[in-house]
Amino acid sequence: MFAILSLWPSGGAVASRRRWVERVPARSVAAAQPSRELETELASTDGFIDALVDLPLESWLAIGRDLVADRNGLSVRQDAWADVEAAITRRDLGMTVWSVRDALDTAAFLASRHASGWSREKRCAFAAAHGAAEAAALSVLVRADIPAESLRALCGPFATSLELELF
Numbered sequence: 001m002f003a004i005l006s007l008w009p010s011g012g013a014v015a016s017r018r019r020w021v022e023r024v025p026a027r028s029v030a031a032a033q034p035s036r037e038l039e040t041e042l043a044s045t046d047g048f049i050d051a052l053v054d055l056p057l058e059s060w061l062a063i064g065r066d067l068v069a070d071r072n073g074l075s076v077r078q079d080a081w082a083d084v085e086a087a088i089t090r091r092d093l094g095m096t097v098w099s100v101r102d103a104l105d106t107a108a109f110l111a112s113r114h115a116s117g118w119s120r121e122k123r124c125a126f127a128a129a130h131g132a133a134e135a136a137a138l139s140v141l142v143r144a145d146i147p148a149e150s151l152r153a154l155c156g157p158f159a160t161s162l163e164l165e166l167f
Contacts, residue, residue, distance in 0.1 A: 037144065038096070045100055045141045048155075051162040052107040052133055057126075059161045060111050064125030067132055067157055077135070080150035084138050087145035097138060104130075104137050132157050 067073075088097055108130045118126075132154070139146060139154040 041141050041143065042096070044143070045137055046103070048137055048140050048158075048162070049100075049103050049107050052104070052137075052158075053110055055111060055158075055161055057111050057115055060108075060129045061122055061125045063132065063157050063161060064127070064129035065121075067128040068124060073153070076153050077132075080139070080146070080153035081135050083146040083150040084135065084142055084154065087142035088138065091142065091145065093141070096141070100137050100141055101134060104134050108133065129157075 088094075108126075112126060115122075136155045136158055139151050143151050
C-alpha cells in the first residue's frame, strides 16, 4: 500500500531522468541510487508499515498502554534506539528515513482517523505506540547493521499483533 520512496525518480520517462541527472552533480546521483541491499530493506520496512495500517486502533492503544507501563524496558529500548541512530548516521540514510517517517505518519493517521473524544490516557497510549512504531520501522530499515537484540527490543511490542517474522 505504501511504497517508501527511494531517492531515484521512478515511473517517469527516460528523458525526465536525464534532466534530473543533468541538474545534480554526478557524485550525488550515484549516492541517490539505492543499492540492492537498501531496496530489500525498504521492502521489509514497507511491509511492516503496511501491516501497521491494518492494525486496529484498539491494538495501537493496547501496545501503547503496555509501553507506558513497562518502565523497566525503557532503558533497553533507548539503548536499542541508539544503535539504530548510529546505523542511520553511518549509512547516511537521512532522506530515506524521512520517507519512512512520512509513510509511518500516514499509517498512524489512518489508524486513528475515526476516533473522537480522546481521553488523556488514550492520547498518551497512542503517542507511545506511534513513537515505538517509528523506532521499529527504522530498526527494520537498518536491521543488517544493528544487533539482533536491538531489533527484538524495538519490534517486540508489535511482534504479537503483527505476527512479525523478523527474528
